[in-house]
Amino acid sequence: MKSDNKSSKIKKSEVYIKSSSDSIDKEAEELILESAGYPFNFALLEGPHLEISDNVLFEQYAIEQWSGTLVKTGSYLFDQKIIPDYAFKVLKVFPENSIISENTSIVVADVDKDKRSSIKSKQYDVHFDDIVGQENAKSKSKLIYKYLQNPDKFGTWAPKNVLFYGAPGTGKTMLAKALANELDIRLYLVKSTSLIGEHVGDAASRIHELFEAASRNAPSLIFIDEIDAIALHRSFQSLRGDVAEIVNSLLTEMDGISPNDGVVTIAATNNPSAIDFAIRSRFEEEIEFKLPSDDERREIIMLNLDTFPLDYDLDIEKLVKVSKRMSGRDIKEKLLKTALHNAIINDKQTVDMDDVAFALGVNKYKEEEVKGMFE
Ligand SMILES: Nc1ncnc2c1ncn2[C@@H]1O[C@H](COP(=O)(O)OP(=O)(O)O)[C@@H](O)[C@H]1O
Numbered sequence: 373m374k375s376d377n378k379s380s381k382i383k384k385s386e387v388y389i390k391s392s393s394d395s396i397d398k399e400a401e402e403l404i405l406e407s408a409g410y411p412f413n414f415a416l417l418e419g420p421h422l423e424i425s426d427n428v429l430f431e432q433y434a435i436e437q438w439s440g441t442l443v444k445t446g447s448y449l450f451d452q453k454i455i456p457d458y459a460f461k462v463l464k465v466f467p468e469n470s471i472i473s474e475n476t477s478i479v480v481a482d483v484d485k486d487k488r489s490s491i492k493s494k495q496y497d498v499h500f501d502d503i504v505g506q507e508n509a510k511s512k513s514k515l516i517y518k519y520l521q522n523p524d525k526f527g528t529w530a531p532k533n534v535l536f537y538g539a540p541g542t543g544k545t546m547l548a549k550a551l552a553n554e555l556d557i558r559l560y561l562v563k564s565t566s567l568i569g570e571h572v573g574d575a576a577s578r579i580h581e582l583f584e585a586a587s588r589n590a591p592s593l594i595f596i597d598e599i600d601a602i603a604l605h606r607s608f609q610s611l612r613g614d615v616a617e618i619v620n621s622l623l624t625e626m627d628g629i630s631p632n633d634g635v636v637t638i639a640a641t642n643n644p645s646a647i648d649f650a651i652r653s654r655f656e657e658e659i660e661f662k663l664p665s666d667d668e669r670r671e672i673i674m675l676n677l678d679t680f681p682l683d684y685d686l687d688i689e690k691l692v693k694v695s696k697r698m699s700g701r702d703i704k705e706k707l708l709k710t711a712l713h714n715a716i717i718n719d720k721q722t723v724d725m726d727d728v729a730f731a732l733g734v735n736k737y738k739e740e741e742v743k744g745m746f747e
């Protein structure tokens with residue numbers, strides 16, 4: 373086994389040398405790596421928190437997979453075993469442009485937490501004032517705001533888990549972003565389907581990482597969007613084998629946060645009745661997001677028209693009327709945007725009611741609401 377390994381290592385370096393124009397065959401003596409994370413962001417804003425438990429073991433592990441690889445300062449090495457595609461950046465290698473061999477000493481530099489935090493922080497350009505209506509949700513958010521500013525003051529009376537529910541496009545995600553923005557704290561915005569991995573156990577470890585990262589960076593806010601997709605009601609759990617595992621790890625993590633840890637979890641769903649009842653019972657409050665009233669739709673329309681890149685000549689009251697039963701998102705994306713785009717396509721300087729008529733024709737708004745796939 374050992375000799376097999378060796379021969380494959382030698383082969384790799386030989387291949388490299390042959391294909392290279394200059395004959396580099398220096399062995400790397402010393403290699404210092406920095407953990408760099410994944411090459412792209414996925415919904416879990418933060419990659420796994422890496423802690424090397426045993427330097428000697430890690431070196432062995434690294435040599436096993438990277439032996440024969442040419443490294444230079446600034447290049448990257450990707451893990452292929454435990455955390456596939458996780459990147460390590462080469463901070464320093466001696467000599468420059470050398471090849472990893474079994475004699476290379478490899479260490480991972482300790483990146484301090486502050487640096488890690490500043491790399492990952494994410495800001496949204498959304499404010500409380502941008503959200504029309506949803507007064508209940510806004511006052512609950514104000515409470516959460518006060519708590520996260522001063523978690524110690526609340527003792528055991530802290531807000532912990534809150535459920536936002538209601539029709540799609542009514543401002544649930546928007547409010548979570550505004551909250552994180554106003555507070556200038558870390559928001560872990562997770563689309564629940566992104567927690568499901570390819571392998572059994574992936575979801576449990578991602579959920580654990582999520583809560584662990586949020587605790588480490590408290591005060592912080594976890595927002596789990598579309599939670600019904602993973603925390604399915606028991607009667608649907610036979611449809612998907614891994615659901616019980618996910619539900620259990622969510623329960624464990626939600627219960628693991630102590631009241632004054634400074635971590636609040638908000639979950640959102642269009643369909644609260646599809647949520648597992650044990651999970652649902654963990655939410656101290658369920659806040660409904662309603663479709664906008666006439667006045668609220670007028671306000672949403674005016675707010676959006678303020679940012680129009682063309683002039684407009686529109687009958688606002690008529691717009692309020694035709695947008696009945698539309699959500700804030702529908703008003704923006706289906707009504708106003710389609711009208712605006714139609715005017716642009718037709719080289720018009722002004723958006724008018726003809727463009728609105730076009731938008732209404734294109735996006736025939738369905739009277740029957742889609743009730744969600746499980747009803
Ligand atoms: N109450 C609202 N006030 C203003 N704009 C809204 C409101 N609700 C939805 N919108 C518009 O619709 C978009 C999508 O809303 P979002 O928060 O993602 O809905 P969801 O409830 O599905 O999470 C927002 O970015 C915003 O442009």
Ligand SMILES: [Mg+2]
Nearest residue numbers: 544545597640
């Ligand atoms: Mg949303």
